[in-house]
Amino acid sequence: MKHKSIALIIGLMTVALLGVMAMQYFFIRQSYVLKAQLFDESVKAALNAVAAKAEKREVMQLADAQRKNKEKLEREQRRLEQQLRIKTEIEHLRERQAQQYAAFKRQEEALIAQYDIVLPIESNEFYETYLNDSRYKDLVKVNFQTNATVNGVFQRNENLISLYAIQQVPLLKAKDDSMRYFIPVGPVAYNAEILNYAIKTLPPRQDLKLKNEILRKERQLQLLEATTLMDTIAILSGKNPQLVEDFAAEIELYKRPLSQRIDVGYIKSELEKELLSRDINAAFNLEIKDKHTTLYTFANLSGEAPSPENLYTTELFRADNESSSGRLSVYFPNKTNMLMGNMTVMLFSSAALLLVLIGCFAYTIFTILRQKKISEMKTDFINNMTHEFKTPVATIMIASESLRDPEIASDQTRAARLANIIYDENVRLGDHIERVLNIARLEKGNLKLERRDVDINDLAQAVVDSMELQLLKNGANVHMQLDAEHAIVVGDELHLSNVLFNLIDNAIKYSPENPAITIKTKNANGHIHITVADKGIGMNRDQLSKIFDQFYRIPTGNRHDVKGFGLGLSYVSDIVKRFGGKVQVKSEKDKGTAFEIMLPCKG
Numbered sequence: 001m002k003h004k005s006i007a008l009i010i011g012l013m014t015v016a017l018l019g020v021m022a023m024q025y026f027f028i029r030q031s032y033v034l035k036a037q038l039f040d041e042s043v044k045a046a047l048n049a050v051a052a053k054a055e056k057r058e059v060m061q062l063a064d065a066q067r068k069n070k071e072k073l074e075r076e077q078r079r080l081e082q083q084l085r086i087k088t089e090i091e092h093l094r095e096r097q098a099q100q101y102a103a104f105k106r107q108e109e110a111l112i113a114q115y116d117i118v119l120p121i122e123s124n125e126f127y128e129t130y131l132n133d134s135r136y137k138d139l140v141k142v143n144f145q146t147n148a149t150v151n152g153v154f155q156r157n158e159n160l161i162s163l164y165a166i167q168q169v170p171l172l173k174a175k176d177d178s179m180r181y182f183i184p185v186g187p188v189a190y191n192a193e194i195l196n197y198a199i200k201t202l203p204p205r206q207d208l209k210l211k212n213e214i215l216r217k218e219r220q221l222q223l224l225e226a227t228t229l230m231d232t233i234a235i236l237s238g239k240n241p242q243l244v245e246d247f248a249a250e251i252e253l254y255k256r257p258l259s260q261r262i263d264v265g266y267i268k269s270e271l272e273k274e275l276l277s278r279d280i281n282a283a284f285n286l287e288i289k290d291k292h293t294t295l296y297t298f299a300n301l302s303g304e305a306p307s308p309e310n311l312y313t314t315e316l317f318r319a320d321n322e323s324s325s326g327r328l329s330v331y332f333p334n335k336t337n338m339l340m341g342n343m344t345v346m347l348f349s350s351a352a353l354l355l356v357l358i359g360c361f362a363y364t365i366f367t368i369l370r371q372k373k374i375s376e377m378k379t380d381f382i383n384n385m386t387h388e389f390k391t392p393v394a395t396i397m398i399a400s401e402s403l404r405d406p407e408i409a410s411d412q413t414r415a416a417r418l419a420n421i422i423y424d425e426n427v428r429l430g431d432h433i434e435r436v437l438n439i440a441r442l443e444k445g446n447l448k449l450e451r452r453d454v455d456i457n458d459l460a461q462a463v464v465d466s467m468e469l470q471l472l473k474n475g476a477n478v479h480m481q482l483d484a485e486h487a488i489v490v491g492d493e494l495h496l497s498n499v500l501f502n503l504i505d506n507a508i509k510y511s512p513e514n515p516a517i518t519i520k521t522k523n524a525n526g527h528i529h530i531t532v533a534d535k536g537i538g539m540n541r542d543q544l545s546k547i548f549d550q551f552y553r554i555p556t557g558n559r560h561d562v563k564g565f566g567l568g569l570s571y572v573s574d575i576v577k578r579f580g581g582k583v584q585v586k587s588e589k590d591k592g593t594a595f596e597i598m599l600p601c602k603g
Contacts, residue, residue: 046274047314119182124174457482475514484521503532511536533594539587
């Protein structure tokens with residue numbers, strides 16, 4: 001694979017990964033905003049419910065005081081109870097209305113998040129006439145413009161779109177009070193007048209029947225409150241001044257200071273209940289104020305100054321005049337942490353997905369680069385193998401052609417020398433083939449290893465003796481220190497001899513003229529240590545980390561006589577590991593290399 005192709009793949013994968021990260025960020029941010037909005041609505045509903053309960057509680061306390069008065073006040077008491085019942089019904093109806101509106105807003109926000117452009121159609125008469133009636137659809141035109149606005153530190157494009165009719169016709173009656181939205185479909189051209197669109201329908205913003213019921217109840221309440229309490233008591237009591245005075249004393253309860261009307265424990269307890277009923281279990285700070293003074297403060301956490309986003313306020317005793325009403329405020333210092341805590345699963349799954357994608361991305365790039373490196377090394381291996389096979393084949397061919405010459409064939413001495421050349425080159429060719437086949441067997445796991453007692457000292461001496469001609473040819477000086485007293489290991493004599501042969505052969509190939517080679521054996525910790533050291537060209541740190549990879553060959557600079565396939569040390573490492581040993585190497589550039597093999601001794 002070419003460098004440009006790899007760079008293109010890395011670039012595309014990087015863009016895709018960044019795109020996924022951006023989408024995850026946008027999704028998490030939108031989820032956080034939605035949860036914050038739901039949290040705000042729930043807290044406001046809880047505060048309103050607590051304020052209503054406090055007012056209702058005071059009314060009930062007043063009703064209890066009134067019931068303790070004389071029997072003649074029962075009629076007025078029933079009226080008060082009826083007023084209270086109607087107020088409660090109105091409160092319930094308003095709560096239902098608020099819940100319905102909150103549900104509508106969630107659906108509307110989901111619709112806005114789903115489409116780029118969402119235009120509410122405020123008039124159902126306009127929709128029925130110009131959009132739903134095929135006779136007048138052609139009269140509708142669209143005015144579309146775009147502009148960029150800045151909101152805080154985020155920049156976004158807001159689309160301004162408006163509908164209008166080029167000709168006025170009598171409006172048709174709306175069939176229902178559902179909320180409809182005009183949504184352009186497909187690409188939108190700048191300043192377009194006509195475009196494809198879809199109509200999405202949501203339930204009504206508010207239930208008209210519910211609204212009318214609230215209005216009816218409020219009118220009923222106003223009628224009940226039309227007659228003053230003092231007139232009613234006066235009538236019931238036969239204008240008895242004492243009774244009027246007693247009831248007036250009860251009315252004075254409303255005129256007490258706010259500090260005397262507030263039961264802090266009750267308000268705190270009810271607020272906790274209301275929050276828990278809305279699945280909000282978070283620490284909060286509580287504050288109650290009248291018009292000028294802070295009457296009560298409860299700090300569940302540090303008393304830092306509340307931010308507007310985390311502060312919620314409602315009025316207490318709204319039915320009072322302005323001078324006696326109070327304010328109930330609640331502040332959530334850990335609002336952000338709580339909302340993020342509710343998104344733990346989402347954040348964890350998003351982070352895990354990103355980690356998996358990054359891991360797959362890194363592994364894919366690593367695999368591509370590794371395969372490219374292996375491909376280059378295999379190409380180099382094939383070139384080397386071709387050269388290594390070509391030399392003995394050419395030599396055999398030349399010797400064979402010489403033997404076909406009658407004059408040379410008649411000379412027994414020359415014929416025997418040529419025959420020996422052919423034999424030696426065949427042996428050399430067979431060794432090359434066997435080496436490649438051994439590596440192939442190792443990779444497939446088909447290499448059969450014998451497990452017999454092998455004396456490493458004897459084996460090392462035998463390998464050196466078998467390489468005597470090669471050592472003499474290169475002027476090598478071999479120093480043997482076979483000091484191991486326990487030299488018996490369980491292994492395959494053939495493959496262990498090949499291991500030593502490869503190490504000594506490398507010491508010859510990567511050393512200058514007249515190589516100096518040291519072979520040592522010793523015992524340590526139940527193992528035998530075999531060291532093959534030379535004073536050759538050595539290796540740097542980067543080369544040391546790669547020498548046991550298949551097909552890797554040490555660069556030899558201007559030297560061109562170093563031949564091989566890059567398989568020897570890979571073979572050495574694999575064979576030693578199969579017999580429970582390990583290989584270590586120490587090397588310095590231009591100072592030499594020492595390979596140390598550690599094999600467990602028998603017993």
